[in-house]
Every structure is written in structure tokens, then in C-alpha cells.
Amino acid sequence: MSFKMSDGFPKELLTGHPGLDVQHQTMFQRAVAFLQMVDPADAQVDSDLQFLVRYVDLHFLCEEDVMKRTGFEGFDHHRKLHEQMRNELMDIAESHRNGASFSGVCARIHVFFTEWYRLHISETYRILVQHLRKTGMMQLNGIP
Ligand SMILES: [Fe+2]
Numbered sequence: 001m002s003f004k005m006s007d008g009f010p011k012e013l014l015t016g017h018p019g020l021d022v023q024h025q026t027m028f029q030r031a032v033a034f035l036q037m038v039d040p041a042d043a044q045v046d047s048d049l050q051f052l053v054r055y056v057d058l059h060f061l062c063e064e065d066v067m068k069r070t071g072f073e074g075f076d077h078h079r080k081l082h083e084q085m086r087n088e089l090m091d092i093a094e095s096h097r098n099g100a101s102f103s104g105v106c107a108r109i110h111v112f113f114t115e116w117y118r119l120h121i122s123e124t125y126r127i128l129v130q131h132l133r134k135t136g137m138m139q140l141n142g143i144p
Pocket of ligand 1: 024059063120
């Protein structure tokens with residue numbers, strides 16, 4: 001399945017879970033807005049990257065909390081994937097502070113969200129959503 005961020009939020013990412021869906025849409029919309037900026041100031045780029053780092057971290061913490069509380073068997077594997085993604089996003093933000101060009105950062109953000117998309121349509125993630133439905137944990141302490 002092809003993935004183009006400019007096509008809008010991919011419907012296949014909708015889980016039916018209100019908290020997760022709002023978080024995913026917020027992350028996606030902020031990333032698209034970031035990629036669409038034209039010649040932004042460095043301070044704006046840094047500030048937007050910090051937002052993404054914090055929001056993605058908060059979202060992963062919400063997912064991990066629910067996985068832990070419901071005894072999700074795939075927790076360790078899923079948490080490792082989150083950890084790799086957190087590190088990548090922090091590295092992207094740091095690279096800009098260290099002088100990486102905006103276009104270079106955009107290329108990495110695009111790859112990051114392509115990977116994020118792959119994770120969320122993967123078997124790993126579908127199993128998690130099925131697990132949450134089964135355990136009745138379809139309401140996270142959502143963040144807007
Ligand atoms: Fe997610």
C-alpha cells in the first residue's frame with residue numbers, strides 16, 4: 001500500500017478508539033504542517049520538532065501504559081519499536097540544532113512518519129487493537 005502524507009490522514013489508521021485516533025490525527029497533521037512550511041526560521045523548526053518529540057513520547061507512553069495494565073503479550077516488542085522511534089525523532093531534532101538543513105530534516109521526518117505508518121498498519125499493531133477491544137480498554141486517558 002502506498003503512503004503519501006500529502007493525501008491526508010490515512011483512513012486505514014483509524015482504530016475506532018477515540019483517544020488513539022485523536023492522537024494519531026494530531027501527530028499526522030502536525031507533521032504534514034511541518035513538511036509544508038516554506039523557508040521557516042530555525043527557531044520555528046526547533047519549536048515544531050520539540051512539539052513532535054514531546055507529543056509522540058506522550059502518545060507512546062499512553063499506549064505503553066494501557067498495554068502494561070492489560071497484560072498485552074506483545075508489550076516488550078512494541079515498546080522496543082517505540083524506543084527506536086523515540087530515539088530517531090530526538091536525533092532528528094538534535095541534528096537540526098546542530099546545523100542540519102531544513103530540507104534534510106524534512107526528508108528524515110518523512111521517513112519517520114512512513115515507518116510510523118508501517119508500524120500502525122502492521123500485524124503488531126492490529127493485534128494490540130484487537131487486544132484492547134477484547135479487554136474493554138478502548139478508552140485511554142487521552143490527550144488532545
Ligand atoms: Fe500509535
